[in-house]
Amino acid sequence: MSTNTRLSLAAPAKINLFLHVTGRRDDGYHFLESLVVFTETGDRLIVEAREDLTLSITGPFAQNLTAARADNVVLQAAEALQYKASTTLGAHITLEKNLPVSSGIGGGSADAAAALRMLSVLWHVDLHECCLKDIGIAIGADVPVCLNARSAIMSGVGDMLRDVDPPPHCGVVLVNGAEGVATPAVFKARKAPFSDIGNWRTPANFGAFINALKSSKNDLSDPARGVSPVIGDVLAALSVTEGCALVRLSGSGGTCFGLYADTNAADKAAAAIKALHPEWWCLSTVFRDGPLAVTTV
Template sequence: MTQSLSSRPAGDAVESFAAAKINLYLHVTGRRDDGYHLLDSLVAFAGVGDLIRVGPSDDLSLAIDGPNAGSLAAEPDNIVLRAARALAAAAGVPAKAAITLTKRLPVASGIGGGSADGAATLRGLCRLWGVSPDETELARIGLSLGADLPVCLAGRPMQMAGIGEVLAAAPNLPPAWLVLVNPRVGLSTPAVFKARQAVFSAQAPLVGSPSDAHALASALAERGNDLTEPAVRLLPVIGDVLAAIAGQPSCLLARMSGSGATCFGLFADRTGAEEAARQLALGHADWWVAAAPLVIRGTQV
């Protein structure tokens, strides 16, 4: 067992929520020599996501169910299994667990679904296997699986820099609601970064805590998502999604999350968000639409 991991009694089957990750803004600030881009982003989470269940087993297995399970059927090695093996190797324990992923979020959609699943798997298996990695060690394991894993492990609003591994507490965010919309078309993150032609942006971390959802929208409007233009060029329907969200009467801000294709609208209250989601779903039956609260204090139980 590594020095930063400590043992405690293993538990019974547990569940872990994998919340959708939302880039409230995203600036590309540079590029490392190894090709990875440097980012500046305010990351938060929505009260909608996947569910991970882990239980005792004599081997390591993964079952996938849920409305978007079919999107993962062709994957030879899901990030959930890679997370389990990485944690077992770091902790010096056998990689044995029966894992079920209930896939509710769309795949390859810019809301960190895979990363959230991997983070939830690590949290659940820590409890199942009775290991207690400190935050630094767990973040190191997460980063080995993907740049978004550390922030998904944090599970609360964070200011993110570097390639995703430099995290700082975000200012307190006000209560707000989100409407998430995905046109059910996947978009490759590397392809979006490759298509980007603009100059690099300056860092613009949020200073101070917005008093309400309107103030948050105003602060975000001074920032943007540097990947929107190349994403729209690659997948023009993203422009249609943004226009449809922005056209909802109560929408305070419409923006793409991450590298797309999921976009979100920011709303002041549940009533406005749920009505907007209803109208969007009625007008675009082929889109994935979900209304959810902005998680402002953390997604972990």
């Protein structure tokens, strides 16, 4: 591969359609069961060969991140891959940060996963999928599921994945109340009993899909609202939009989502929320269905 090669890969937003806390390990990590899907909205990474390893950040949320290694999971992932592959090759990584930070939609995890994928290509690293997953889980619980960005049931501490059928085509509205939410604080605030593990199968019909989701929940919703009360306002705003079939918090917050039978209804709902709350981050999107592809730019 030429030293002038520039590679690009999307880092799509992750949505927890449900999230059940099923137990807790002695070391404090929690066991989860979550239906994870991905959207066409997300960040994007570009990598190109360099002698050393550097990172620049662009995009609307660039100011909320630092390029320092200690605070950036993209550089942590790159250095972990260097170590695992026993390589001294470098790269310049450009992160286009389009998603809010600390928002419950896996932005950092998807970015780290994309870095692992692209640098493996750039550096001609041929590690088994399990090795990439092991690197990912050491960085964050959501990184393994973000490596392939496919619909999956995520369980354990994020290390156990079961592929499931993608959701039926529908409209999705994502809304964030412009307030970052710290995941440890949400788990600390959670007092409810643990949930039972289910046996999810994805219905092909939108109505049946919504009904199936209604039998589940996000166990972190109540504690997240205690940590960040604006989440309650966001959920309320989504719930009164025309055609909204389901409203829920993703992950530990603070991004919430609404599901609609079609993209036209979702577009109208997003426009209505933006008009009422211009200070919030809000957009209409769809679920993605298909593999991620590294492209040359």
